[in-house]
Amino acid sequence: MWVVGELGGVATMGDSWTEGFDVTVTLTTAADATVGSGRISVPRGGRTFRVAVTASQPLAAGDYVLRVGARAGGASIPSRETARLTIPAAPEAIGALFVRRSASTGNKDVPTADLRFRRNEQVRVEIVTRSTDPVTARLLDRTGKPLAVPVTAAVRDDADGSRWVTAQLALNPLAPADYAIEISSGDRRMISAFRVVP
Secondary structure (H helix, E strand, O other): OEEEEEOOOHHHHOHHHHHOEEEEEEEEEOOOOEEEEEEEEEOOOOOEEEEEOEEOOOOOOEEEEEEEEEEEOOOOOOEEEEEEEEEOOOOOOOOOEEEEEOHHHOOOOEEEOOOEEOOOOEEEEEEEEOOOOOEEEEEEEOOOOEEOOOOEEEEEEOOOOOEEEEEEEEOOOOOOEEEEEEEEEOOEEEEEEEEEOO
C-alpha cells in the first residue's frame, strides 16, 4: 500500500516545517490491531511525501484505519490525520497516485495529494496492477465525453517488484474545469478525476 500526503501552507504549519519533517504511517484493523506501517523523512523544503506501507501479513478484504503522523524537528505539536478505508479482495487495487511536474517543482516529478492543477503543469496518474495487458488512456470531460487531448499511457516495473499503469498529459490546452483520466488495461477501466484551476 502506498500513501501520499501533502502539508498545508507554511504560514499555517509554522516555519519549523520548512526544515524537514518525519512521517509515520500505521494501518490497523477496525479492532485496532496493527497490520502495517511505514516511515519516511522528508528533506528540507519538501512539502509532499509518498510512503510505502509494509503489511506484516497478507491483508484480508475488509475495513481498515489509516493513521498518519508528521513531526518537524522544531514543532511542539505533531500533525495527525486519520482515514478509514475498505480494501477489496486481492488482486484488485483501489485508488490512484497523482504526480505533478512544473517549473514550481523544479521540473521534477512530485507526488501530490492536492488534485487541483494549473495549466502550466503536467499531471501523471499511477495505478498499481498485476496485469500484463497493454494499456491505453484518454482524457474525459466532466460528463464523460472523450477529449482530443493526447495522453501518454505506459506500464512501469519498479525495483520493489510493483507494476504500475501510468497516464500523463500536459494541461496547457485545458480550460479551468473538472476532468478525468480513463486508463484501460485488458477488461479493467479505471477513472481518476482532477481539477484544473486558474
